[in-house]
Amino acid sequence: MLLDLNLPKRKQAISLTPLIDVVFILLLFFMLSSNFTQWRAIQLPASKAAQEASNEIIRVVLHSHGDEFSVHGKRYKVTNLNALADLIANKPHAIFALQVEKQVSTQALITLLDKFKKSGAKQVSLSGVIR
Incomplete structure (x- = not known):
C-alpha cells in the first residue's frame, strides 16, 4: 500500500549566482574593450579670409631636447619668458597649437604648457606628434 501524505510541493528557488557571474563577465568585457579618451583634431582654415575671420592658429613645435621650441621657423628657448610673453602679447587671441617631436618627454611638454599659460x-x- 502506498502512503499518500499530500505534502505541498516546494517551489525551487532559481539560483542567481550564475546570472551574477555572467553579468560580471560582461561588465569586465565592456570595460576592457571600451575607449574613454576623446581626441579632438584642430581644423585649420583653408583660405586666408577664413583664417582672418576666426582666431589665428599659431603652430608651436617643441623640439626633441625639450629646451627649445619654434614658431614660424624662429627658435626660442623655453626658459626665455620675455620672448614668450612678447610672442603672446602680439597675438593675444590666437590659438597656440603645440606639436612635439617624437623624443620629447612628457615633463618638457607640461613645462612648456605651463609657461604659455603663465x-x-x-x-x-x-x-x-611630428614623425
Missing part, C-alpha cells in the same frame, strides 16, 4: 596665453591646444 605668460598670458588664453587658448593653448595639443595638436600631435
Whole structure:
C-alpha cells in the first residue's frame, strides 16, 4: 500500500549566482574593450579670409631636447619668458597649437604648457606628434 501524505510541493528557488557571474563577465568585457579618451583634431582654415575671420592658429613645435621650441621657423628657448610673453602679447587671441617631436618627454611638454599659460596665453591646444 502506498502512503499518500499530500505534502505541498516546494517551489525551487532559481539560483542567481550564475546570472551574477555572467553579468560580471560582461561588465569586465565592456570595460576592457571600451575607449574613454576623446581626441579632438584642430581644423585649420583653408583660405586666408577664413583664417582672418576666426582666431589665428599659431603652430608651436617643441623640439626633441625639450629646451627649445619654434614658431614660424624662429627658435626660442623655453626658459626665455620675455620672448614668450612678447610672442603672446602680439597675438593675444590666437590659438597656440603645440606639436612635439617624437623624443620629447612628457615633463618638457607640461613645462612648456605651463609657461604659455603663465605668460598670458588664453587658448593653448595639443595638436600631435611630428614623425
